[in-house]
Amino acid sequence: MKSDIKLFIDGKRLDGRKSDELRKIKIEAGVLHRAEGSCYLEWGGNKIIAAIYGPREAIPRHTQNPLRAIVNARYNMAAFSVDDRKRPGPDRRSTEISKVISEALEHVILLEKFPRAAIDVNIEILDAEAGTRCAGLTAAAVALVDAGIPMKDIPVACAAGKIENQIVLDLGKEEDNFGSADMPLAISPRTGEILLLQMDGHLTQEEFDKAFDLALKGCYIVSDLQKKAILEKYKPILKEE
């Protein structure tokens, strides 16, 4: 998409970031009482709440798997999360994101421990500013740990993209709208396995490799923040006397 907006001013991006800098991230675990596990996450202008319910018996019954649990992620954007009111309810985009997040999470949860069960992951986007699927998955992962669900790893996601012929990390709103490519990536940080990789726009082979490496680097930064958030929530119970 061609635009009149200049996305780079004196080597700095619109919000003053360098090309390999992330937006500000704040993660808080265990914010909801009724949910088994929950997480509130702020990633730049994104505000997201993730809640875990279950494991519980999967309903309807035909969805049950006698050998393992199923993961039902539900990504939902609030009507007030974007500038123009979004028509509430599931649409093509949110159905797709729900599916890819479910599949990413299925790879890290030890599903064999809960045959016939379902784990419900609700991801609610309260405020959106590009990169909500990455932020949603990151929040869901923290909430799963908070719920005490056995996992092989804590998944994490981050995006990279291309604006004005330059590869940058973690696209902001204008960069996403007027840039030429966006590539969200989710990994399992312990093993480095890829859980989710999508791309929209065009990149050459070299650009792709560069963007991939950049996103990977971003993932590890966010992963550290996730772990810190969980430990911060549960450190106080260790206080002695």
Place this chain on the structure above:
Amino acid sequence: MNQQKKREIVIPSQLLGEVKNKKAGRGTFVEKGLIYSEILGILDEKSDYINVVPIKGRYDPVVKDFVIGIVQEAMASSWLVDINAAYPALLHVNESPWDVDFGETEKYLNYGDSIMAKVLQVDKEKKLQITLKDYNLYKIKGGQIIDVEPSKVPRIIGKKGSMITLLKKYTKCRIFVGQNGRIWIDGNDVDIKKVIETINMIENESLSFGLTNKIEELLKKDAKDVR
């Protein structure tokens, strides 16, 4: 015992050790000869085992556990009971102390009733069966049921029941602790309130050392007459 041993919180995927030196216990998994934690919990290193004790999570039923269940549904020859696990448990009429005619299960237990029960069977598919046929198992009448985190139950019972004996001694309550994190308390209102307060305190400070003594002092202070 192991006083002042440092306690550590571990998160999933945290490296805990090697299979060469230690055995992987509960709450851990092994990959390529290395032991990792699979849950959020507290590290518990025994001489040759590495265990992780969960902080949160659903009750995982084990055969012969005593649990408190709430009836969800009365069917023709059985009941479905919620025991705080991932799945409802089945209570067949043959496992009840009554002689129930076919289709008359509702006369004995109905939706919302609470029972003390024992886990009879857990199969591979995690289908649960419970029974009422054991000493001290019956339908609960009166009293109050509170919920605690299932992983804290051992702490509330204490070593060889020390903590729970203490509670019973200083309050005139009847208490039954289910392994699934439900506790039934019966007595007068003041005592029930005190028990609930104490249990909340135990739950919050479950990780501090010498808790039993601390609780005893606290209970002693405002107990007028000791049974």
